[in-house]
Amino acid sequence: MxxxxxxxxxxxxxxxxxxxxxxxxxxxxxxxxxxxxxxxxxxxxxxxxxxxxxxxxxxxxxxxxxxxxxxxxxxxxxxxxxxxxxxxxxxxxxxxxxxxxxxxxxxxxxxxxxxxxxxxxxxxxxxxxxxxxxxxxxxxxxxxxxxxxxxxxxxxxxxxxxxxxxxxxxxxxxxxxxxxxxxxxxxxxxxxxxxxxxxxxxxxxxxxxxxxxQWPPVALRMSKRVLQHNTDAELEAALRYETVGLGLARKSPNDVKESMAAFREKRKGVYTGS
Known part of the structure; x- marks a missing residue:
C-alpha cells in the first residue's frame, strides 16, 4: 500500500x-x-x-x-x-x-x-x-x-x-x-x-x-494485545488470555515453521505473516 x-x-x-x-x-x-x-x-x-x-x-x-x-x-x-x-x-x-x-x-x-x-x-x-x-x-x-x-x-x-x-x-x-x-x-x-x-x-x-x-507479525500484534489486556487483569484471567493469544499467534503456519528453521540454522528469520 x-x-x-x-x-x-x-x-x-x-x-x-x-x-x-x-x-x-x-x-x-x-x-x-x-x-x-x-x-x-x-x-x-x-x-x-x-x-x-x-x-x-x-x-x-x-x-x-x-x-x-x-x-x-x-x-x-x-x-x-x-x-x-x-x-x-x-x-x-x-x-x-x-x-x-x-x-x-x-x-x-x-x-x-x-x-x-x-x-x-x-x-x-x-x-x-x-x-x-x-x-x-x-x-x-x-x-x-x-x-x-x-x-x-x-x-x-x-x-x-x-x-x-x-x-x-x-x-x-x-x-x-x-x-x-x-x-x-x-x-x-x-x-x-x-x-x-x-x-x-x-x-x-x-x-x-x-x-x-523483524519478528513474526501476527505474534508481534498478539504480544501487544496480551500486554495491553493483562495490565489490568487478575493472574488467572491473564493466564487464560495468554493462552488465547498463543493460539492466535500460531495461526501463521509458515512463520511458525520459519521461526523453527531460523533457530536451528542460527540465522535471522524472514517472516510474512502467513
Missing part, C-alpha cells in the same frame, strides 16, 4: 520498510489538534492499520513541538466543546466526545507505536505520547499536563495512561501541579524510554521499531 504525499494537508505519512512514519505537520501551532488534523490522523491510522506491510508505527511532530494538545484558537468542536459535536460537523451526541474517540483510536491500534518526542507534548498531546507503547525523546522533549490550568480535569486518556506509565503518586504530582517535565526527568520516571540526539531522533525511532518488525 502506497501513501501518497498529497493525501494529507496537516500531516505526512510514509513507510520505511515495515515501519510507517506519521508526522503531525502544523509546526506553526506546535502541531495542536485541529478538526482537520484529527480527521486526517484518523484516516492515516486506519490506512496503516490496514497495511499488512506496515508492522509498526513511528509517531512524531514537525518543527519544535510534538503536539501542544487541542487547538484552542481554532474553530469547531475541538476548540469550542470537548464533549458534544454538532451534527453539522458530521458528529453525534457522544458523552466521550472527540477526545474519547482519539484515545480509543490509539489504544485500538494493534501494532507497536514508537513515539519520537521532538518537543513539547502538552494536554491531549501528552496523552497521545503516552498512548505510544514506547517513547524516544530528543533533549528538547518535555511534558506538561496543562488541563488544570484551563479549569479542566484530564481527558483524552491522560488519567488512564499516565498512572500506568509512572504510578499513581507521580501521576498526581504531574496532573495536580501542571509542572513541566524536561527530558532528563522524563527519562528518569519512565515518560521516556531513552534520549537520543535531536538530529537523528526519527531515524533512531525507525531503527528501534525495525527491531520489532
Amino acid at each position: 502506497a501513501y501518497e504525499a498529497g493525501d494529507y494537508e496537516t500531516l505526512s505519512l510514509e513507510r520505511r520498510g515495515h515501519v510507517a512514519v506519521l508526522t503531525l505537520n502544523r509546526p506553526d501551532r506546535l502541531n495542536a489538534i485541529s478538526v482537520s488534523l484529527r480527521e486526517e490522523v484518523q484516516a492515516a491510522v486506519a490506512a496503516v492499520k490496514a497495511d499488512d506491510e506496515a508492522r509498526a508505527l513511528v509517531l512524531t511532530g514537525a518543527g519544535r513541538g510534538f503536539c501542544a494538545g487541542a487547538d484552542l484558537l481554532g474553530t469547531g468542536p475541538v476548540a469550542t466543546g470537548r464533549v458534544e459535536e454538532p451534527a453539522s460537523q458530521g458528529g453525534r451526541l457522544d458523552e466521550m466526545g472527540w477526545v474519547g474517540r482519539w484515545a480509543l483510536m490509539w489504544q485500538g491500534f494493534d501494532k507497536p507505536i514508537v513515539g519520537a518526542i521532538n518537543g513539547v507534548a502538552a494536554g491531549a498531546g501528552m496523552s497521545t505520547a503516552l498512548a505510544c507503547d514506547v517513547r524516544l525523546g530528543s533533549p528538547a522533549a518535555r511534558f506538561k499536563s496543562v488541563f488544570i490550568e484551563r479549569s479542566l480535569s484530564p481527558d483524552s486518556g491522560l488519567s488512564y495512561f499516565l498512572p500506568r506509565v509512572v504510578g499513581y503518586a507521580a501521576a498526581a504530582d504531574i496532573i495536580f501541579t501542571s509542572r513541566t517535565l524536561e527530558a532528563e526527568e522524563s527519562l528518569r520516571i519512565g515518560l521516556l524510554n531513552r534520549i537520543v540526539p535531536a538530529e537523528s531522533l526519527v531515524d533512531d525511532a525507525v531503527a528501534y521499531a525495525d527491531l520489532m518488525t
